[in-house]
Every structure is written in C-alpha cells, then in structure tokens.
Amino acid sequence: MKIRESSALILPPYFFLTVFFILPVLIILILSFTHNRDWSQGITLKNYLLILDPLYLKVLIRSLIFAVLATLGSLLIGLPMAYYISFSNPKRKILLTLLVLVPFWTNFLVRIFAWFTILGRQGLINSFLLWSGIINEPLQLLHTSGAVVLGLVYGEIPFMILPIIAAMDRMDISLLEAATNLGANRFMVFKKLVLPLASPGIIAGSIFVFIPALGSFVVPDILGGRDSFMIGNTIKNQFMTVRDWSFGSSLSIILMVLVLLGVSAYLRQGRDQSMTLGEYL
Amino acid sequence: MNNLLEIRGLTKLFGDYAAVKDLNLDILKGEFFCLLGPSGCGKTTTLRMIAGFDAPDSGEIKLNGNNLVSVPPHKRNIKTVFQSYALFPHLNVFDNIAFGLRMSKKPEVEISARIKNMLETVALEGFEKRFPAQLSGGQQQRVTLARALVNQPEILLLDEPLAALDEKLRLQMQVELANLQREIGITFIFITHNQEEALTMADRIAVMDEGQIQQIGTPDDIYLRPKNRFVASFIGQMNFIELDHLEQTDEGLLLTANTGLQFISHLSNPNCETSDLCFGIRPEQVKMRRERPGNQEVGFKGVISNEVYYGDSSIFIVHLENDQTLSIMHQNYLPSGINLESFQEGEQVYACWNKRAGSLLPE
Numbered sequence: 327m328k329i330r331e332s333s334a335l336i337l338p339p340y341f342f343l344t345v346f347f348i349l350p351v352l353i354i355l356i357l358s359f360t361h362n363r364d365w366s367q368g369i370t371l372k373n374y375l376l377i378l379d380p381l382y383l384k385v386l387i388r389s390l391i392f393a394v395l396a397t398l399g400s401l402l403i404g405l406p407m408a409y410y411i412s413f414s415n416p417k418r419k420i421l422l423t424l425l426v427l428v429p430f431w432t433n434f435l436v437r438i439f440a441w442f443t444i445l446g447r448q449g450l451i452n453s454f455l456l457w458s459g460i461i462n463e464p465l466q467l468l469h470t471s472g473a474v475v476l477g478l479v480y481g482e483i484p485f486m487i488l489p490i491i492a493a494m495d496r497m498d499i500s501l502l503e504a505a506t507n508l509g510a511n512r513f514m515v516f517k518k519l520v521l522p523l524a525s526p527g528i529i530a531g532s533i534f535v536f537i538p539a540l541g542s543f544v545v546p547d548i549l550g551g552r553d554s555f556m557i558g559n560t561i562k563n564q565f566m567t568v569r570d571w572s573f574g575s576s577l578s579i580i581l582m583v584l585v586l587l588g589v590s591a592y593l594r595q596g597r598d599q600s601m602t603l604g605e606y607l
Numbered sequence: 608m609n610n611l612l613e614i615r616g617l618t619k620l621f622g623d624y625a626a627v628k629d630l631n632l633d634i635l636k637g638e639f640f641c642l643l644g645p646s647g648c649g650k651t652t653t654l655r656m657i658a659g660f661d662a663p664d665s666g667e668i669k670l671n672g673n674n675l676v677s678v679p680p681h682k683r684n685i686k687t688v689f690q691s692y693a694l695f696p697h698l699n700v701f702d703n704i705a706f707g708l709r710m711s712k713k714p715e716v717e718i719s720a721r722i723k724n725m726l727e728t729v730a731l732e733g734f735e736k737r738f739p740a741q742l743s744g745g746q747q748q749r750v751t752l753a754r755a756l757v758n759q760p761e762i763l764l765l766d767e768p769l770a771a772l773d774e775k776l777r778l779q780m781q782v783e784l785a786n787l788q789r790e791i792g793i794t795f796i797f798i799t800h801n802q803e804e805a806l807t808m809a810d811r812i813a814v815m816d817e818g819q820i821q822q823i824g825t826p827d828d829i830y831l832r833p834k835n836r837f838v839a840s841f842i843g844q845m846n847f848i849e850l851d852h853l854e855q856t857d858e859g860l861l862l863t864a865n866t867g868l869q870f871i872s873h874l875s876n877p878n879c880e881t882s883d884l885c886f887g888i889r890p891e892q893v894k895m896r897r898e899r900p901g902n903q904e905v906g907f908k909g910v911i912s913n914e915v916y917y918g919d920s921s922i923f924i925v926h927l928e929n930d931q932t933l934s935i936m937h938q939n940y941l942p943s944g945i946n947l948e949s950f951q952e953g954e955q956v957y958a959c960w961n962k963r964a965g966s967l968l969p970e
Contacts, residue, residue: 503660504693506680508758509710518706522697 351582358575373576382560382577389557390584392471393540396478400486400535401528403479408490408527409520412497423491426484438477438548445473445549469551477545485534493527494520533589541581557581611636611794612657612762617666619652619818626652628818630666634762639788639795641805644815645841650798653815654764657796658687670761681710686755688765692747694739700726700750701735707758725757728787745776752784756793765797769804781807802842806830814838836968839887844922846893846933847968848886859962862886866929870905873962877969888965890922890936895950896957906959909933911952923950925958933958 358374361367377383411422429437444450445467452464467473497520505515521528543558550556557577564574612634619627627649634640642650655661657668659680668675675683686707695703701722708718726732729749739747748768755763765784769777785808788795799805805812806826813823814837822834833839836847851865859873864886877884900906909927923935935958938947950956 498691498693500689500691500693501695503658503680504687504689505695505706506660507658507685507687508707508754509681510706511679511681514710519695 354575354578357572358579360572362570362572373573374580376573377577377580385555385560386557386580388471388554389540392475392478392546392554392556393536395475396482396539397486397532397536399475399479400483401532404483404486404531405490405524405528408487408494408524409516411487412491412494423488426487429484434481435544435548438481438545441473441477441480441549442468445476468549469554471550471554473549474546474554474556477549478539478542481542481545482535482539485538486531489530489534490524490527493524493530497523529593533592537585537589540585609636610634611671612796613667613669613672614653614657615667615669617653617656617668618664619649619656619661620664625818627656627663630818630820632813632820632823634794634796635811637792637794638810639785639797639808641797641799641809641812642815643799643802643805643812643841645800648815649818650800650815651766652818654687654766654796654798657762658685658764659683684758684760685762685764686758686760688751688755688763688768690767690770692739692751694747694750694754696739698738699735700731700737700739700742703739703750704754704757706754711758721757722753725753728756728791729753744772745780748772748780752787756791760793762794762796765795767799768797769799769801777804784808806842814841816841833887833966833968836885836887836970839966839968844890844934845887846890848888848931850884850886850967853884853967864929864931866931868907868927868929868931870907871962872905872965872967874965874967877967883970885968886965887968888933888960890934892960892964893933893935894959895923895925895935895937896959897948898957900957900959903962904959905962906957907931909956909958911950911954911956914950914952925956927958 357363359369359371361370361372377386407426411419411426414422442449446452447464447468449467451467452461455461456464501519501523502515505519510518540556541558542556543562546554546556546559547562550559561574561577561581564570564577610633612632614630614632614634617627617630617632618625630649630653632653642653644650652661656663657675659675659678663676666676670683670685695706698706704722704725705718708721713721722735723732726734729752731746731749731753734742734746734750739750742750751768769780769784772780781804784795784797788808797804797808806829809826811823811825812829814821814829816837822829822838824832829838829842833842833845839845840847848862848868849865851863853863853876854861855876856871859871860876861869862872863869872886895911896906907927909925911923912926912932913924915922915924918939920939921937923937925933925935927933937950939949940946
C-alpha cells in the first residue's frame, strides 16, 4: 500500500517528462523520415544521407572539435579552481562557490555579448595591445573559432567546477596528510591522490560541459564568424530560415545519437579506470 | 645521551589559546614512548608538530641533533599511523604499502621484497590485491602499520590507533604492537587517552594536561608514585583526602584532613604549601577488617554503603566518620578458589592502610 502511494507521488514528473520530452523527440524522429512534412510522398532516408555532404560533415566535425576543446579548456581552468575552492577555509569556500554561480544571475545573451567589449576591434585586449605598441593594427579576435571556444568555456565552466568541488569535498583531509607523511610533495599528492579521488567529479563535469557545448548555437551565432558556425546553427537554420523541418530533425537525431554514443563510451572507459574508486565513493 | 628526539620549549597557539605550552621532552632511541592525556591536553598537537603537519609558534624539535622545524613534512623520516587509518581507498593493499617506497623511488624489485616481508610481519599475506573497504577494522589497522613501517622510519607516530577497535581486538592489538615494537626496534611514540593502553605497552609514559607534561616515568613510576593530583586521578583509581595541615612528629608526619580526620604517615615531608596538598591512596592499598588495625597501620571505623562486584574482586564504598568516603578494593577469592572473608552492605568495619602507603600530592 505504502509503495503504491509513493509511486503515485512520482507520477507527475513522469507525466511531465513523457509529454514534454519524449513526445517531442518522437515527433522529431518521425519528421526526420518524411519529405519535409509532406506525408503523401511516404517515408525516406534522404535527410540522413544529406549529412554525408562534405558541407554538413565539416560542420559536424567542427562542432565535435569545438565541444572537445571547450571541455578540455573548462577542465584545465576548472580543476585548479575547484581544488583551491575545496581546500579553502569554510567561510571563503562558501563565498568562492557563490562567485562561481554569480554569472547565472545575469542573462546568458547579455554575458556573451559582453565579450564584444573584451574581444572587439576597440575592445579591452586590442586597446591595450595598441596602447602598449605591441601591434599597430587591431587583431581580429571576434568572430573567430577561438572566440567560440572561449565563449563555450566561459558559459559552461560552472558545470565543470561544481561537480569537482563536490567530489573533492568527500575527500578525507587525513588522506592528504598521510600521503605527505609518506614522502609525497604537493605535486605528487595532487597527482596520486587528489586527481584519482576527484575523477568521479571530473567525469561528471566533462559530460555536463560537453553535451551543451556540442549543441550550442547562441555562442557561435554571436561570437563566431563564417567559418566557425556549429551544428546547432545549422539545425536552427533548417527550422527557422530554410524551413526544412525534416532535415533539421534528422540533424537533431544524429546529434543526439552521437552524444549518447560518446557519453556512454566515455562512462564505460571511466568506469573501468575508476572501478575501484566508484565502489567506495 | 642517546636521545633520538629532543623537544625544547615547544609552544603552539590557536588564537589566544596555548594548545602546547613550553613543552620539553626527550625520547630515547628504540623505546616505546606513550603520550597520555585527556582529549584537548595537547598530545595530538604535539604529534602533529613532530610529523610536521603543524608548525610550532616557538621551540625546537631535534632529531639526532638536527633541527626538524624547518624540514617540510614529506622530507621527515617520521611516519604516522592515523587514528582514521587514512588508507588510500583507490589503491589496493600492496599499492598502499608501496606508496612511501615509490615516493622515494626505490626499485620495484626491492619494493616487492620489502612488502612481502612486511605483510608477513603484520600477518596479512595474501591480502595484496584487496582494497581497504574489503578489510575489517583490525586488518586496516595492520595495513596502516605496514604502510608506515615498511619505510623503516626513525620514529613511528601512532595517533590513538586502537581507539576505533572493539575491546577484545584492542587488547589483542596492544600485545601485538608491543611485541612488534620490541621485534623491529623502531622508536614508537604512541598517543592515547586510554591509561590502560599506556600502562600495558609503554616503556615510558608522559602524562599531559593543559598543554604541559605533568609527569614522565615508567608505568610503575606513574602508577605508584604520581607526582600530582592530576596524574593520580588520571591513572587508575585514587582516594583523595584533602589536608588542612601537616606536622612533623616523633612518630612521623601527622596529617590533619579538612574533615578533621587525623593520622600518622611515614611518607617524607614534601615541604610545600599544605593548603593545596592532599593525601592519595589507591583502593587496593586500603584493607577492610573487622578487628582493630595493627601497629604499622592507620585505621578508621566506617560503615559499608555499597559494594560494586567485579567477580574476582569488589570495590566497597565505606563512609568514615567526619564525612570522608573511601573506595576499598577487596579480593573475593584466593587463586586456589577458597572464598575469602565476605562483607555485607551496612556492616561496620575498619578501613586500614600501612603508614608507608599512599602519596602526598600537590595540586
């Protein structure tokens, strides 16, 4: 009886997910096999074959590269930050964790546009370089691939930092003292203890960054140029501009399958490496 | 003369509070030394300064005559057994024990040989591939011990390592630890708040309170000749009789308690303020009798109010005249199994002790 009641309680979220997540995905899946919603022409695979066109293939590969770079960049910056925050005294830790979340208080578009004032021709970086005489002509920083990756890192990095902090918080400080006592210097303590023990957080953070980065279209729209748009932009264009919903749908499905395959492979590999770890954390 | 570790004027402040105050200590090579004290007495802080986890505010720690204070913790040849064991959860037993040897870049062949040896010593052969979470508390304890000892440290620090074990296992580990230390000859500094652990294992004990050492001595010294009231009350059980004044007479010292009780003692005159002096006598030094005390004894009439039965012996609570209460240990049986004289609650008895027994304790 009790179990029945508690399963009744969980029904609303299931209902919500079915209606607002699974159904739309099913609709997209069906659409992707039609001749742009023209049901009279029957079903087709052409929307999927279209992706083999070098034009789209290039965008897809570029998107994967950007997402991987954004994940690596977030990890490179986020790991030392999480380490520092996690080992700060409790008061400072709360403050610093809060600061990681502060960007969420402002609209994402506004924050991305704010990069114009830094990367633009008259932006902070160019102004400084011109003023100090290092360059004579402003550098093209905006609307480049670099700007897109930078924007992705900037947008997603809190999702890298927070799970790593959570993983490090579970670490017993006496473990680090034990390692020091056994002759490990700071670097070795980090490498032999902190890193492996934080790996569940690193794995989670990487997934949280990689997935939204791969599907992103706002960042490349604003910070990218002609040669740096991503698969997200293509999908958006198919729906909003070209109005080929079926091709947009097939691209969405392909992206989703890629993410699922990538993440499950990553998790499987991560599990093998940290199997012993997962058992105890 | 062969001091391995010398501590001089060691002080550690936490804000205004001195956790360790001007501490002096000499530890001999190869001894089993015990730092004993209640929680908050500064013993763990002292240990952390020896290991290098905390830096002292002033004072010196010398190992073989070389100042240690400026040496970073990972370069000290002093290993620690942590109270929480602190085994690395992602490494198996072998890799845990190998950690220190790998840090000092020993060849793998030597590492394997030394670990094999060590696992034999702590009776954990065949456990190499197990992970810490797959071991019992006692086994984890041994791995921690092995992980520290395999590096052949000059000193092994043990921070209440037996506190988490159950009673039976703790007794067993006490014997094993003492044997192990004698076998390998490495200097042990053992931290505990458990007087029994200290008395059973240590060659010498330092009793600590309020950041200072109250007394250093062999277990015998500490138990039989406590230097002050703290040591006497912390180690074993002790009856205290607060003194009002004392007077040298022909028969010996005439002690007058603040309850009005007067008796002769053959202890030597401590020559200090009597106001904060008390007479301490252990429950096993007091005898209960139905007949009057003998010549060499002091005896007072009293009434048994309670008996606390322990099987082989009982502790009797006896109310003397003048509101003085004494705990008296009474043996219930002889080793041959013959019952000894038994006493009943409410019975009138004499509480007697030898005039040479007990101690005069300053505050």
